[in-house]
Amino acid sequence: MNFTFNKFYLSLTLLLLLVSINTYAQPLNKITHYQPTRFACYNSANLLRIVIRSYDLNSKPYYLVVNPNTFITENIPAITCKTATLATSELLATPYMRALIHYTSPPYLLDNYGMSHAAQAVNGVFLTIDMCPARKPFETDFFNTLVKLSDKYQQPMPIAVAISGLWIINHPDEFNWLIKQSQENKLQITWINHTFTHVYYRDRPLAENFLLVPHTNASYEILANEKLLLEHGLTPSVFFRFPGLISNETLVLKLRQYSLIPIATNAWLAKDQQAKPGSFILVHGNSNEPEGIKKVLPLLQNLHYHWLPLNAAFEK
Numbered sequence: 001m002n003f004t005f006n007k008f009y010l011s012l013t014l015l016l017l018l019v020s021i022n023t024y025a026q027p028l029n030k031i032t033h034y035q036p037t038r039f040a041c042y043n044s045a046n047l048l049r050i051v052i053r054s055y056d057l058n059s060k061p062y063y064l065v066v067n068p069n070t071f072i073t074e075n076i077p078a079i080t081c082k083t084a085t086l087a088t089s090e091l092l093a094t095p096y097m098r099a100l101i102h103y104t105s106p107p108y109l110l111d112n113y114g115m116s117h118a119a120q121a122v123n124g125v126f127l128t129i130d131m132c133p134a135r136k137p138f139e140t141d142f143f144n145t146l147v148k149l150s151d152k153y154q155q156p157m158p159i160a161v162a163i164s165g166l167w168i169i170n171h172p173d174e175f176n177w178l179i180k181q182s183q184e185n186k187l188q189i190t191w192i193n194h195t196f197t198h199v200y201y202r203d204r205p206l207a208e209n210f211l212l213v214p215h216t217n218a219s220y221e222i223l224a225n226e227k228l229l230l231e232h233g234l235t236p237s238v239f240f241r242f243p244g245l246i247s248n249e250t251l252v253l254k255l256r257q258y259s260l261i262p263i264a265t266n267a268w269l270a271k272d273q274q275a276k277p278g279s280f281i282l283v284h285g286n287s288n289e290p291e292g293i294k295k296v297l298p299l300l301q302n303l304h305y306h307w308l309p310l311n312a313a314f315e316k
């Protein structure tokens with residue numbers, strides 16, 4: 001598949017390269033030939049996986065695959081994946097493919113399109129934390145509270161972090177701290193793609209803002225962000241959050257083509273929406289919305305709240 005890089009993205013990439021020389025720790029991995037794809041395969045344990053990306057990791061062919069029953073993704077060497085001859089109807093009957101089709105179907109809404117709460121009755125809620133580009137340091141007390149909860153409950157705290165590439169590039173220490181908490185089993189992080197640049201103009205109407213800014217290269221926004229995660233040894237999930245929660249039909253169908261499920265919210269705390277069982281709670285961890293953090297802290301201390309990983313929101 002060819003991606004057209006317009007002049008804006010070329011200049012942006014050059015600029016980021018210059019910035020990164022000064023501020024950014026060297027990534028662990030080199031990712032090349034990064035491509036969206038979709039086919040079924042059996043892994044080395046003979047279990048069904050759906051391949052959604054192919055790439056070279058330090059020059060070795062790899063796949064990003066999803067378990068179609070649990071929605072969990074993995075990076076595996078391509079050589080360990082035996083192509084499966086599966087009828088399209090069988091593939092479409094898997095929980096993951098059913099969810100992908102369902103959550104990318106009409107009616108298409110400009111605002112908050114996507115899955116906003118659990119698909120089934122669950123005894124718990126889901127914490128989604130947006131990390132849009134920002135200059136400020138992140139919400140240190142909030143993240144430390146999440147880590148302390150893992151000590152209290154003796155298990156990693158499940159959170160879904162909607163991460164943008166520019167936040168990563170501007171906050172290498174904080175990003176590495178998050179990775180460390182996950183490696184030390186303090187935080188169980190699902191990495192939601194929140195695009196690479198997350199463009200936003202204060203003075204533009206929503207219908208021409210965020211990813212709807214004319215000439216935005218949505219493919220680049222999606223894939224460059226995933227590549228950045230892979231370069232740091234992380235695994236992108238099959239979940240995507242639209243910047244500003246703003247989208248249109250073309251973008252939603254692009255997500256379907258790229259095998260990504262849009263994650264909306266029904267409990268944006270800073271907007272006074274209340275969390276209910278099954279809610280996808282939305283707060284900002286980038287210090288851009290302290291009201292949301294003020295409201296989530298008491299919920300985190302409330303023993304009646306059970307915090308669930310995002311993949312538990314789906315019918316299996």
Ligand SMILES: [Zn+2]
Pocket residue numbers: 130131132194198242243244
């Ligand atoms: Zn955002």
